[in-house]
Amino acid sequence: MKTLTVDLPGREYDILIERGLLNRAGELCRAVLPGAARLAVVTDSTVGPLYGERLCASLTAAGFDARPISIPAGEKSKSVRMLESLYDAFMDMQLTRTDGVVALGGGVVGDLAGFAAATILRGVPFIQIPTTLLAQVDSSVGGKVAVDLKAGKNLAGAFWQPRLVLMDPAVLGTLDDAAFADGMAEVIKYGCIRDVSFLSWLEQRPSRHEITPDIEHVLYTCCDIKRSVVVEDERDTGLRMLLNFGHTLGHAYELAGNYELWTHGQAVAAGMVKAGELGVKLGITPPGLPERIGTLLACFGLPIEIPCTPEDYSAAIGLDKKGDGDMISLILLNEPGRAIPLRVEKSRVLGLLSEPAD
Numbered sequence: 275m276k277t278l279t280v281d282l283p284g285r286e287y288d289i290l291i292e293r294g295l296l297n298r299a300g301e302l303c304r305a306v307l308p309g310a311a312r313l314a315v316v317t318d319s320t321v322g323p324l325y326g327e328r329l330c331a332s333l334t335a336a337g338f339d340a341r342p343i344s345i346p347a348g349e350k351s352k353s354v355r356m357l358e359s360l361y362d363a364f365m366d367m368q369l370t371r372t373d374g375v376v377a378l379g380g381g382v383v384g385d386l387a388g389f390a391a392a393t394i395l396r397g398v399p400f401i402q403i404p405t406t407l408l409a410q411v412d413s414s415v416g417g418k419v420a421v422d423l424k425a426g427k428n429l430a431g432a433f434w435q436p437r438l439v440l441m442d443p444a445v446l447g448t449l450d451d452a453a454f455a456d457g458m459a460e461v462i463k464y465g466c467i468r469d470v471s472f473l474s475w476l477e478q479r480p481s482r483h484e485i486t487p488d489i490e491h492v493l494y495t496c497c498d499i500k501r502s503v504v505v506e507d508e509r510d511t512g513l514r515m516l517l518n519f520g521h522t523l524g525h526a527y528e529l530a531g532n533y534e535l536w537t538h539g540q541a542v543a544a545g546m547v548k549a550g551e552l553g554v555k556l557g558i559t560p561p562g563l564p565e566r567i568g569t570l571l572a573c574f575g576l577p578i579e580i581p582c583t584p585e586d587y588s589a590a591i592g593l594d595k596k597g598d599g600d601m602i603s604l605i606l607l608n609e610p611g612r613a614i615p616l617r618v619e620k621s622r623v624l625g626l627l628s629e630p631a632d
């Protein structure tokens with residue numbers, strides 16, 4: 275088993291990666307929640323029928339009273355309305371602070387269940403069992419939990435670290451190619467911002483078929499990068515902002531498509547290419563680098579351009595958490611494998627975005 279420890283003082287936890295781990299979830303959850311009686315197992319309408327029964331059987335064998343709670347699959351469920359329905363379900367089962375919430379699913383389930391766990395009873399222990407590539411390489415690690423508001427992405431949220439992240443790469447076998455590609459957008463992001471040799475390694479394996487034999491290496495490498503960033507800056511005030519490469523514009527594309535037209539992974543893919551182009555215009559990013567990233571993203575069928583109105587760009591930039599007053603910290607690449615923040619006037623960014631492409 276590959277293990278990484280996110281060593282945040284007082285809130286240290288392990289990320290465990292191994293095929294078949296889902297079958298051992300009970301004993302592994304028991305080790306981090308020795309006194310818990312009940313577990314609320316939040317999942318979605320696709321993942322529940324695939325893996326819910328197996329997980330609950332393992333939890334029950336370890337002495338937990340495991341209660342599955344299912345939400346409709348898809349980003350629209352990352353809402354205040356669905357959050358309230360989780361609160362009601364937790365109260366119906368008389369969950370207490372010594373019990374736990376388990377997220378079994380992709381980033382939507384993890385972000386929603388995590389925010390519910392962070393806020394119900396002012397905080398209940400939380401365990402992540404991510405089932406998409408995106409959730410395994412990114413959203414299950416680091417403690418950002420949130421729901422979307424009408425105004426934009428992830429606008430109500432918290433930092434709530436899990437007690438354990440349990441990753442079974444075998445579950446990725448049932449993901450369709452589009453969902454696998456969504457995860458690849460964040461995988462490629464890590465190469466772009468922190469590890470040029472990993473970026474080159476990915477370029478030598480430009481398809482799902484070529485990546486899959488080495489999936490555990492991919493999960494480990496990405497989680498290790500995220501771990502190393504989060505332990506330096508849990509609360510997103512400096513270094514952690516680099517993990518947001520492609521996200522300022524990506525969130526604009528998600529908003530423009532009303533969270534239905536474009537997935538998070540697709541939006542981040544196009545957002546990284548556009549951020550690359552902005553970086554070139556600002557004299558930070560080497561010419562040719564946005565095209566290099568776009569070529570790799572396109573190999574997985576990800577979009578490298580998404581139409582967006584100036585109003586949606588303006589709304590997303592106005593509400594971006596990296597903004598302060600009239601300024602925003604743009605995350606730009608100053609070389610392959612190296613990202614930096616650059617404080618720029620929001621109006622200047624909007625001006626550059628409205629210029630025709632070169």
Ligand SMILES: NC(=O)c1ccc[n+]([C@@H]2O[C@H](COP(=O)([O-])OP(=O)(O)OC[C@H]3O[C@@H](n4cnc5c(N)ncnc54)[C@H](O)[C@@H]3O)[C@@H](O)[C@H]2O)c1
Pocket residue numbers: 318319320321324347348349352379380381382383385405406407408409412413414415416417418419428445446447448449450453456457538539
């Ligand atoms: N908290 C963070 O740090 C963080 C990081 C990145 C992304 N996110 C958030 O994550 C969300 C996107 O996550 P996602 O891409 O996992 O989307 P998702 O959770 O909507 O999952 C995508 C689809 O795959 C299905 N699915 C999940 N696991 C499956 C499996 N093993 N087999 C078959 N189908 C399966 C789901 O039911 C869903 O239909 C966005 O809301 C994004 O904002 C959060």
Ligand SMILES: O=C(O)C(=O)C[C@@H](O)[C@H](O)[C@H](O)COP(=O)(O)O
Pocket residue numbers: 412416418427428460510514515517518521595
């Ligand atoms: O963990 C982080 O920090 C990230 O920025 C990871 C992103 O991939 C993720 O999409 C995150 O949810 C974005 O957060 P936000 O602060 O921009 O809402």
Ligand SMILES: [Zn+2]
Pocket residue numbers: 412460521538542
């Ligand atoms: Zn993301």
